[in-house]
Amino acid sequence: MKFFVDTAEVSEIRALAESGLLDGVTTNPSLIAKSGRPMAEVIAEICEITPGPVSAEVTATDYDGMMREGEFLRRIAPNVAVKVPLTEAGLRACKHMVNDGAMVNVTLCFTPVQALLAAKAGATFVSPFVGRLDDIGQDGMGLIADIMTIYRQYPQLKTEVLVASIRHTVHLLQAAKLGAHVATLPPNVIRGLIKHPLTDKGLEAFLADWKKTGQTIG
């Protein structure tokens, strides 16, 4: 399973890239706004330090505008994945950009049939939002299960399921059990995956015992 980080904070991305845990980055207009920086500048910087795809989202809502913005974003770096919303114009733009060799992430997916449409449009990634469905009392992880079931029926579909709007470790665990290809996680959720109180306690005890021996290694 690939791990992407869902942020536009360069310092966070740099630290995760150094950890070797990072396969890509996702951003959206809200995350760019939160960074307080010009989009082209921040995406260029993220692309330089990220080993894999970096999703940068269009803000046009019409086909021509999406194509124009997509062209601009693709020129920033070869690892930009153009993010388009799951609308009629977005699916059309997806199809054309993919045919032209771009990576495209179709975002704001909330139903299994929307995910089927994204795959038919040739999307590189489809982003179903689990947390936002849970927030309104619907079953976010059920959506992932349905999409995985549908995609498995048609092995010719190459779209990767990028589980988005992940809020906690259990979301990640369930997505991995379902075989989702990618999870995009906020930085604090990635750090939370590492932590366990018994790891900390065990390490403390090992080090205390080791100290008593007076030995050093090497």
Ligand code: G3P
């Ligand atoms: O980037 C898309 C998605 O991960 C947003 O998550 O937490 O705003 O629902 P959230």
